[in-house]
Amino acid sequence: MVHITRILLLQAFIGLSLGVIYAMMASGLSLIFGLMRVVNFAHGSFYMLGAYTLVYLISLIGNFWVCLIAAPIIIGLIGVMIEITGIRPLYGTEEFNPLLLTLGLNYIFVDIIRILFGLGGIGSSIPKGLTGMVNLGFTMFPKYRFFMIVAGAVVLFLVWLFINKTNIGMVVRAGTKDNEMVQMLGLNIRLVWTLVFGLGIALAALSGALIAPITGTIPEMGAFTVIEAFVVVVIGGMGSFAGSIVAGVLVGEVIAITNLFYPQAGTVAIFILMAIVLLTTKAGLIGEG
Amino acid sequence: MAKSDGKKWTRREFLKTAGATTAAVGATMGFPTILKYALGETPIKIGIPASLSGTASLLGTEFRDGSILAMEHVNAEGGILGRKVDVIVKDTAGSAQGASTRVKEMMENDKVDFIAGGNLGHEGLAIHEQTYPKKMIYVCNTMSDPIPALPTFSKYTFHTDLAPFMMGNVVGRFVAKNLGKRWYFLIGDYAWGWQNYDGFSRVLKDVGGENLGVSPHPVGTKDFSPYIGKIIAAQPEVLIQVAPGFDQVNSWKQLREFGAFEKMKIVTALFMPGTIWAVGAEVVLGGYGGATFYWEAPETKPISDIFEKRFGRPPTDDALSQYESVREVCDAVKRAKSLKADNIIKVMEGHKFKWAKTEEYWRACDHQCIQDIYILKPKMPTRKYDSFEIIDRIGGEQLARTCEEQGHKKDAKGNWIRYQ
Numbered sequence: 001m002v003h004i005t006r007i008l009l010l011q012a013f014i015g016l017s018l019g020v021i022y023a024m025m026a027s028g029l030s031l032i033f034g035l036m037r038v039v040n041f042a043h044g045s046f047y048m049l050g051a052y053t054l055v056y057l058i059s060l061i062g063n064f065w066v067c068l069i070a071a072p073i074i075i076g077l078i079g080v081m082i083e084i085t086g087i088r089p090l091y092g093t094e095e096f097n098p099l100l101l102t103l104g105l106n107y108i109f110v111d112i113i114r115i116l117f118g119l120g121g122i123g124s125s126i127p128k129g130l131t132g133m134v135n136l137g138f139t140m141f142p143k144y145r146f147f148m149i150v151a152g153a154v155v156l157f158l159v160w161l162f163i164n165k166t167n168i169g170m171v172v173r174a175g176t177k178d179n180e181m182v183q184m185l186g187l188n189i190r191l192v193w194t195l196v197f198g199l200g201i202a203l204a205a206l207s208g209a210l211i212a213p214i215t216g217t218i219p220e221m222g223a224f225t226v227i228e229a230f231v232v233v234v235i236g237g238m239g240s241f242a243g244s245i246v247a248g249v250l251v252g253e254v255i256a257i258t259n260l261f262y263p264q265a266g267t268v269a270i271f272i273l274m275a276i277v278l279l280t281t282k283a284g285l286i287g288e289g
Numbered sequence: 290m291a292k293s294d295g296k297k298w299t300r301r302e303f304l305k306t307a308g309a310t311t312a313a314v315g316a317t318m319g320f321p322t323i324l325k326y327a328l329g330e331t332p333i334k335i336g337i338p339a340s341l342s343g344t345a346s347l348l349g350t351e352f353r354d355g356s357i358l359a360m361e362h363v364n365a366e367g368g369i370l371g372r373k374v375d376v377i378v379k380d381t382a383g384s385a386q387g388a389s390t391r392v393k394e395m396m397e398n399d400k401v402d403f404i405a406g407g408n409l410g411h412e413g414l415a416i417h418e419q420t421y422p423k424k425m426i427y428v429c430n431t432m433s434d435p436i437p438a439l440p441t442f443s444k445y446t447f448h449t450d451l452a453p454f455m456m457g458n459v460v461g462r463f464v465a466k467n468l469g470k471r472w473y474f475l476i477g478d479y480a481w482g483w484q485n486y487d488g489f490s491r492v493l494k495d496v497g498g499e500n501l502g503v504s505p506h507p508v509g510t511k512d513f514s515p516y517i518g519k520i521i522a523a524q525p526e527v528l529i530q531v532a533p534g535f536d537q538v539n540s541w542k543q544l545r546e547f548g549a550f551e552k553m554k555i556v557t558a559l560f561m562p563g564t565i566w567a568v569g570a571e572v573v574l575g576g577y578g579g580a581t582f583y584w585e586a587p588e589t590k591p592i593s594d595i596f597e598k599r600f601g602r603p604p605t606d607d608a609l610s611q612y613e614s615v616r617e618v619c620d621a622v623k624r625a626k627s628l629k630a631d632n633i634i635k636v637m638e639g640h641k642f643k644w645a646k647t648e649e650y651w652r653a654c655d656h657q658c659i660q661d662i663y664i665l666k667p668k669m670p671t672r673k674y675d676s677f678e679i680i681d682r683i684g685g686e687q688l689a690r691t692c693e694e695q696g697h698k699k700d701a702k703g704n705w706i707r708y709q
Contacts, residue, residue, distance in 0.1 A: 007522045014514045119346040121535065123569040126546065133548055142546045145514070214546055215511045216535040216564075220343060224509060259515035263504040264478065266515060 019252025020152030026232035026244035028203035034239025042102040044222025045109035050205025051212035064127035072206040079201025121218035237287020332375035336395035343383035355611035388412035410481030437655035439696030457488020469526025470498030477532030478505035570676035654692035
């Protein structure tokens with residue numbers, strides 16, 4: 001019994017480390033969709049760009065911590081440029097236009113990385129201070145995964161503070177409910193859109209940067225991740241930041257526990273969960289419909 | 290919920306849009322990369338289906354370069370039947386559907402004379418389904434158990450790569466003898482993964498070992514942590530890992546992260562040197578695995594040096610087996626003095642050859658290439674690409690299933706019965 005409990009607790013922590021990445025990816029996607037109604041299909045490639053930027057910066061600078069902060073900032077700024085030059089002109093046009101643009105950008109980014117770094121991907125490793133295991137009392141757990149959980153939780157808390165406790169955050173929340181009304185009040189909603197787009201992209205890039213040391217960094221690494229992030233957004237409720245966090249952790253746990261008992265269903269389980277949520281709720285777990 | 294033009298988005302609209310776009314992405318992933326190397330007015334064309342994008346993109350690149358080198362060598366020797374050889378490489382994106390579509394295009398539009406390639410097990414089967422009804426010679430370079438066995442076997446298909454059974458037989462027996470008999474399996478959930486599992490499981494049964502379980506995972510899995518907790522809990526002596534490309538790298542990296550190397554021996558059915566060179570040899574240090582070629586083996590070094598001079602890196606097993614595939618089909622045309630499939634089959638069956646390693650031959654009954662298999666142990670490179678040492682080399686027909694086990698029978702005259 002003790003043995004089974006230990007395994008379950010280990011899987012629960014593994015699920016949490018997965019969930020933090022899902023939550024960061026999905027919250028970025030959800031923020032962009034909630035405020036700007038842009039279905040960002042390039043989100044997976046920004047995740048990939050975050051990973052590549054981290055690994056490349058480490059090869060130049062060598063300091064993991066500096067690079068971990070710099071990578072999402074650089075990619076977030078690229079996101080800002082893309083919003084200003086590419087997406088902004090499409091506001092008010094057919095709703096498919098921003099979607100098609102981001103879909104095209106996805107291919108462009110992947111091909112640029114293939115040209116710059118090759119098809120074979122690049123190697124990266126866990127920083128020295130975070131190798132090895134930490135004793136959780138009931139089991140040993142990789143230090144780096146533990147760091148991922150803590151770092152992800154801190155970042156998501158800071159984003160929550162930004163949205164809920166700042167003036168800009170108040171505009172973001174208002175814009176999510178009624179864009180036109182915010183504009184009629186004379187607020188510069190376009191500037192807020194740009195900021196939120198950059199923030200959403202930076203969250204995707206940070207997810208990629210955090211995962212890079214424990215996976216192979218390859219051009220196609222964001223392809224399935226973006227689909228998983230969309231599933232999390234739908235489960236949590238489209239446009240809901242809190243929903244993305246809850247759903248991200250839930251999806252991570254469902255994958256981890258399903259893999260323990262029936263690994264063949266590990267991938268399909270999240271789609272079943274999505275179907276159940278769609279059938280039983282109006283707008284996801286925490287969405288407002 | 291409002292759209293960018295102020296209209297409301299419904300959840301149904303969102304899902305429809307996202308679903309349609311996802312389908313469009315999937316469909317276009319197979320967009321073909323076409324590389325043509327025309328060297329004569331009416332060249333003999335060989336179609337090369339290769340996974341140039343996706344999780345097996347490294348393997349496809351090796352296929353492409355191995356094919357190009359073979360073509361250059363054949364043309365430098367004067368071509369065949371007075372004609373130059375042209376290889377047409379198309380991207381399958383690692384999917385059965387992609388492989389099937391590209392091969393159909395190559396046969397119908399490009400009018401290729403032969404097909405050689407296919408990186409992954411499911412691609413090989415999909416290509417075979419396209420080629421044999423058209424009586425097209427296909428040199429299949431994917432590891433596959435069904436290709437040389439009935440009911441899948443066709444006389445038009447030759448199998449250069451190993452049957453996974455052979456790999457399981459060699460690596461499995463090495464593991465049982467040297468590393469332990471309590472095994473757990475982590476396998477890619479597709480044809481090659483399960484065929485290897487079958488081969489290893491049979492060995493385990495033969496030696497009286499214990500199968501502690503199997504965790505199949507989707508090809509392209511990035512985070513293996515949900516599987517690792519279960520593996521560690523099973524406390525095996527040996528973990529047998531079977532998946533290609535980055536699945537291998539990611540799983541080994543994360544097994545090390547969870548301290549699995551201190552708890553068990555980790556073995557892979559097949560090391561993929563290209564991937565390991567890309568990410569660093571330290572990923573696989575402490576493990577063991579099989580290989581069909583190794584570039585530093587004395588019997589392989591001459592062709593490896595030529596390849597390295599041409600492409601700036603040594604060849605992987607994929608590059609060399611593809612080099613052999615193209616050379617063999619060209620050589621068969623030369624010997625048969627004909628492009629007719631039946632004439633080529635006649636000269637290939639039982640033919641012995643030596644292009645890139647020790648002597649190999651096409652077994653007449655099932656068209657399986659009988660060859661040596663290496664057991665490799667990773668080491669810290671003293672120079673670039675020097676990441677393995679060969680600790681054993683085992684070969685011969687005893688590694689494969691017998692012709693009878695493959696389902697093949699002879700007629701009253703002693704000839705192998707061909708059904709398709």
